[in-house]
Amino acid sequence: METLSHLAHGFSVAFTPVNLMWCLLGTTLGTAIGVLPGLGPALTIALLLPITYQVAPEASFILFAGIYYGAMYGGSTTSILLNTPGESATIVTALEGNRMARSGRGGAALATSAIGSFVAGTLGTLGVAFLAPVVVKFALSFGPAEYFSLMVLAFITVSAVLGSSSVRGLTSLFIGFVIGMIGVDLQTGQPRFTFGMSQLLDGVDVIVVAVGLFAVGETFYMASRRYAGKDEIVPLKGSLYMTAAEWARSWKAWLRGALLGFPIGALPAGGAEIPTFLSYAIEKKLSKHKEEFGAVGAIEGVAGPEAANNASAAGVLVPMLTLGLPTSATAAIMLSAFQSYGINPGPMLFMTQANLVWGLIASLFIANIILVILNLPLIGLWVRLLKIPAPQLYAGILVFATVGTYGISQSPTDLVILYLLGGAGFLMRRFDFPTAPVIIGMILWPLAETQFRRAMTISNGDWSVFYKHPLSLTLLTLAFIGLIGPHIYAYVERRRMRGPEHVPGDA
Amino acid sequence: MSTSDQQAAPPRLAVPELLIGIGLFACAGAVAWQTLSIPVSPLYSKVGPTVFPYITMIGMTILSLLLIVAALRGGWQPEEEKETPTDWKAMGIVAVGLVANLVLIQPLGFTAASVIMFVLICYGFGSRHPLRDVLLGLILALAAYFGFARALGVNIGAGFIENQLNTGLDSIIRVLRG
Numbered sequence: 009m010e011t012l013s014h015l016a017h018g019f020s021v022a023f024t025p026v027n028l029m030w031c032l033l034g035t036t037l038g039t040a041i042g043v044l045p046g047l048g049p050a051l052t053i054a055l056l057l058p059i060t061y062q063v064a065p066e067a068s069f070i071l072f073a074g075i076y077y078g079a080m081y082g083g084s085t086t087s088i089l090l091n092t093p094g095e096s097a098t099i100v101t102a103l104e105g106n107r108m109a110r111s112g113r114g115g116a117a118l119a120t121s122a123i124g125s126f127v128a129g130t131l132g133t134l135g136v137a138f139l140a141p142v143v144v145k146f147a148l149s150f151g152p153a154e155y156f157s158l159m160v161l162a163f164i165t166v167s168a169v170l171g172s173s174s175v176r177g178l179t180s181l182f183i184g185f186v187i188g189m190i191g192v193d194l195q196t197g198q199p200r201f202t203f204g205m206s207q208l209l210d211g212v213d214v215i216v217v218a219v220g221l222f223a224v225g226e227t228f229y230m231a232s233r234r235y236a237g238k239d240e241i242v243p244l245k246g247s248l249y250m251t252a253a254e255w256a257r258s259w260k261a262w263l264r265g266a267l268l269g270f271p272i273g274a275l276p277a278g279g280a281e282i283p284t285f286l287s288y289a290i291e292k293k294l295s296k297h298k299e300e301f302g303a304v305g306a307i308e309g310v311a312g313p314e315a316a317n318n319a320s321a322a323g324v325l326v327p328m329l330t331l332g333l334p335t336s337a338t339a340a341i342m343l344s345a346f347q348s349y350g351i352n353p354g355p356m357l358f359m360t361q362a363n364l365v366w367g368l369i370a371s372l373f374i375a376n377i378i379l380v381i382l383n384l385p386l387i388g389l390w391v392r393l394l395k396i397p398a399p400q401l402y403a404g405i406l407v408f409a410t411v412g413t414y415g416i417s418q419s420p421t422d423l424v425i426l427y428l429l430g431g432a433g434f435l436m437r438r439f440d441f442p443t444a445p446v447i448i449g450m451i452l453w454p455l456a457e458t459q460f461r462r463a464m465t466i467s468n469g470d471w472s473v474f475y476k477h478p479l480s481l482t483l484l485t486l487a488f489i490g491l492i493g494p495h496i497y498a499y500v501e502r503r504r505m506r507g508p509e510h511v512p513g514d515a
Numbered sequence: 516m517s518t519s520d521q522q523a524a525p526p527r528l529a530v531p532e533l534l535i536g537i538g539l540f541a542c543a544g545a546v547a548w549q550t551l552s553i554p555v556s557p558l559y560s561k562v563g564p565t566v567f568p569y570i571t572m573i574g575m576t577i578l579s580l581l582l583i584v585a586a587l588r589g590g591w592q593p594e595e596e597k598e599t600p601t602d603w604k605a606m607g608i609v610a611v612g613l614v615a616n617l618v619l620i621q622p623l624g625f626t627a628a629s630v631i632m633f634v635l636i637c638y639g640f641g642s643r644h645p646l647r648d649v650l651l652g653l654i655l656a657l658a659a660y661f662g663f664a665r666a667l668g669v670n671i672g673a674g675f676i677e678n679q680l681n682t683g684l685d686s687i688i689r690v691l692r693g
Contacts, residue, residue: 058663173591179539179578185571186546193564200564201549224613231605231639399640400648403612403633404655410616410629411659423617430613438601439535440593453567461562469562 011138018366022374027070030063031371034071035378038078043086043390046226046405049079050337050447054218055412057341060348065364070371072342073325077129077372080318081379084121085390088114088310089242097280097320100288100313107305109242118387119248120258120307121314126380127259128266128315132322133372135270136329140358140369143330147355152462153473155331157483158276159456162333164487165277167445174494176441183432184449187212194454195461207421214344216413217450218337220426221443223409225433227402232434241394248384250307258311261291265315273323276333280320287312322372329353329365332455337444340451529590536583543575608639624674629656 021027041047053072060068080097087098088105101121108117150158167177190201191211202208250258268290269283291312292301300306327333332353334340346353351361358365383390413426436443467473475481550568585591612635619628633652634645642648660677 175578175581175585176591178574179582182571182574182578183542185567186542186575189568189571196564198553198564200553200568201546203545203549227609227636228606231609232601232603233599234602234605234641397642399637399642400651402640403636403648403652406613406636407629407633407652407655407659410620410625410632411663414620414625415663420617420621423620427610427613427617434606435535438596439532440591440596457567460567464562 011141014141014362014366015137015370017362018368018370019373021066021363021367022070022370027067027367027371028374030067030070031074031374032378034074035078035375035382038075039082039379039382039390040078040393041075042079042082042084043393044082044396044401045086045090045092046223046230046402048222048338049076050218050341050444051222052079053338053341053345054215054222055408057215057345057348058412058415060345065346065349065351065361066367068345069342069364069368072345073368073372074375074378076321076338076342077318077375078379078382080129080321081122081125081383082390084125084310084314084317085118085383085387086394088117088121089244089391090240090394091242097284097317098314099281100284101310101317103288104301104305104307104309106242107303108307108310109244109305111304113305113307114242114244115248116250116254116307117305117310118244119250119384120254120311122380122383123250124258124262124265124311124315125318125383126376127262128269128317128319129322129376129379130373131263131266132270132273132319133369133376135274135319136322136325136372137369139274140326140330140365143326144355144358147331150331150355150479151477152459152466153477153480154483156456156459156463157474157480157487158331158333159452159459161483161487161490162276162327162335162452163449163456164490165275166279166335166448167442169277169490169494172440174491176439177445180436180441180443181445181449184446184451185453187217187446188450188453195458205421207419212425212450213416213422214341214447214451215416216422216426217429218341218447219409219412220429221433221436221446222337223405224427224430225437225443227406228430228434229437230398230402232438241391244387244391248387254307257295257297257307261287261308261311262315264290265312265317266319269316269319269321270323273320274326275323276327276331276335279335280317283316283320284313287316325372329357329368330355332357334448334451337447340444340447343451527589529586529592532586532590532592533583536579536586539575539579539582543572543579546572546575605639605641609636612636612639622674624677626653626656626660626676627674629659 022031037052038049041049041052052075056068056071056075059071083098084101084105086092087102088109091102091106105117105121108114163181167181168174186201188211190208192199192209199209265283265287268287269280272283272286273280288309291306291308292298295301295306295308297306297308301309324334324336324339327335328339328343330353332343332346334343343353351357351364409426410423413422416422433443435441436446463473464471473480474484546568550565550572553565553568555563555565612632615635616628616632619631630649630652633655634648637648637652638645657676657680661680
C-alpha cells in the first residue's frame with residue numbers, strides 16, 4: 009500500500025502543467041520517430057541528451073520516457089502499413105498486421121495494436137510500480153561482487169543468448185567495451201586506448217556512438233540497398249472501430265501478451281524479441297481461426313505480440329531504475345542521462361530521488377492515455393509521415409546527426425569518429441551484427457570495472473569473493489549456462505537430426 | 516530441401532566475411548598494443564588499470580578467430596543480403612556529402628555545410644531536384660540550428676548565415692522588449 013501513496017505523490021509531480029507539456033511533447037515526438045523508418049528511440053534520446061544541461065531531471069526523464077513509449081506505438085503503424093518493421097520488436101506485428109492491411113482490415117489491425125499497447129503498457133507500468141520496490145528491498149543486500157556478477161549475466165544475455173549468433177553478439181559487446189574504456193581511467197588517472205591523441209582523453213561520447221551506428225550507419229545501409237526494391241504503403245482501409253467479434257478475439261490476447269512481456273522484459277536479460285515471438289506462437293496455437301494466420305491476417309497475431317512488446321518495454325525499466333542495469337540500447341542511453349545529472353540509478357534512487365522516480369512512473373500512465381488518443385483518432389496524420397521520400401528523410405536525419413554531434417564540443421574530430429562509426433554501423437547492419445550490445449557494453453563496462461575493483465578492494469585482492477558469495481556464484485553460473493547452453497542444445501539437436509539421415513545412406 | 520543442398524556442397528570460403536574477421540583480428544591487435552602500453556603503477560597492484568583491457572583483448576582475439584573460422588566454413592550472410600547488389604555509387608555520393616560537411620563546417624559554418632551535405636545525400640539517394648533540395652535543406656538546417664543552438668543552448672559552429680540571422684533575431688528581440 010506504500011506504493012499507492014508513492015504513486016499518488018508521483019501523480020502530483022507529473023500533473024504539473026510543465027511536466028504534462030513535456031509528456032505530450034515526448035509522446036508526440038516518440039510516435040513520429042516510431043513511424044518514420046530509420047529513426048528509433050535510442051537515436052532520438054541520444055540526440056536530445058544536451059537537454060539534461062537545461063531542465064530539471066524530472067522534466068527530461070518524462071520527455072525521454074514519452075519518446076520511449078511513443079516509439080512503440082508508432083512502430084506498429086509502420087509495421088502494419090509498410091511491412092518494414094522499424095525495430096526487431098515489431099517484426100512479429102508486421103507478420104499478421106501487414107496481411108490484415110492488405111486484405112482491407114488495416115483499421116482493425118491499427119486499433120487492436122493501439123488499444124492492446126494501452127492495456128499492456130498500463131499493466132506493465134503497474135508492474136513497474138509494484139515490482140520495483142520489491143526489487144529495491146532485495147537489491148539493498150547486494151555487494152559489489154553481486155553487482156559485478158549481475159552485470160556479467162546481463163552482458164551474456166543481451167549479446168549471446170538473444171539474437172541470431174552468440175559470436176557476433178559478443179563481438180558487438182566487446183567493441184562496446186573497447187569504446188567504453190577509451191579515455192582516462194578515473195581511478196588511476198592513466199589514459200587508456202587513446203592512441204596518443206589528446207582529443208580522446210575525455211572518452212567517446214555515447215551520443216557520437218549512438219548517432220554513428222544508428223543514423224549514419226543506417227543511411228549508408230539504405231543507400232546501398234537501392235536495388236532491393238521499395239516497400240509500398242498499404243492505403244488505410246476499413247474503419248478504426250473493431251467489431252464485437254474482433255474485441256472478443258483481442259482482449260485475451262492482450263492480457264496474455266502483457267503477462268508474457270512484462271516478466272521477460274523485467275529480467276536482467278531484457279529484449280522484446282523473445283516475448284513477441286512467444287506470444288505469436290501461443291496465439292497461433294490457441295486461435296480458433298488458424299486458417300487466417302499467414303493468409304488474410306489474424307487479429308490475435310497482432311494483438312498478442314503488440315501487447316507483449318509494450319509490456320516488456322515497461323519491464324525493462326525495472327532493472328534500469330532499481331539496479332542501474334540497462335538491457336536495451338534506449339535504456340543504456342537513459343542511464344547516461346542519469347549520469348549526466350550525477351544521479352546513480354540503483355536501489356538508493358527510490359529513496360534519494362523519490363520525486364523523480366515516482367513522477368516518472370506516474371507520467372508513464374499519463375503517456376499511455378495520451379498515446380492511445382494520439383494514435384487512434386489522429387492516425388491519418390501519422391500515415392502521412394510515411395510518405396516522406398527516402399532521400400530527404402535520410403539527408404534530414406544526417407543534418408540532425410551533425411547538430412547533435414558537432415554541438416558536443418565543436419570538434420571536427422567528433423565528426424570523424426562519427427563517420428567512422430557510421431561505416432562500422434553499415435558493416436554491422438550488412439553482416440548481421442547486432443548494434444544494441446555496443447551501446448550497452450560501452451555504458452556498462454566501466455561500471456562493471458568499478459564494481460569489480462570495489463569487490464577486490466573489500467576482499468583484499470582475493471578473487472574468491474565472486475564464487476564464495478552464494479548469490480554471486482548463482483549469477484555467474486547462470487551467465488555460464490547462458491553462454492554454453494544454447495550451443496550444447498544445438499549440438500544435441502544436430503546429432504538427433506543427423507541420426508536417422510545416416511541410416512538410408514548406409515543401407 | 517535447401518539445407519540438404521547446402522550440406523551436400525562443400526563449404527566455400529566467404530571472402531567478405533573473412534575480411535571482416537581479419538579486420539576484427541587487426542582491431543584485437545590494436546587493443547593489445549594499447550593495453551600493453553598502459554603504464555602500471557605499483558601503487559595500484561591490486562586491480563590496476565590493465566585488468567579489464569586484458570580481458571577485452573583476450574575476448575576480441577578469440578571472437579575474431581571464431582569469425583574467421585566461420586568465414587572459412589562458408590560465412591553467415593543471409594541469402595537475401597547476398598542477392599541484393601550493393602549500390603556503391605549511392606554510398607559513395609553519401610560519403611562525399613559527409614566529407615564535404617566535415618571539411619566545410621568550420622570555414623562556412625553549420626548551415627551552409629549542412630545544405631551542401633543535404634543536397635549531396637539526396638542526390639545519392641536518387642533525388643534529381645537539386646534546387647528544391649537546397650531549399651528544403653536550408654529550412655531544415657536553420658530549424659536544427661535555432662532549435663538546438665538557441666533553445667537548448669548548444670553551441671554549434673556559426674558561420675556567415677547564422678551570424679546575419681542571429682544579429683537580426685537579437686535586434687527583433689530587442690525591439691520587442693522595447
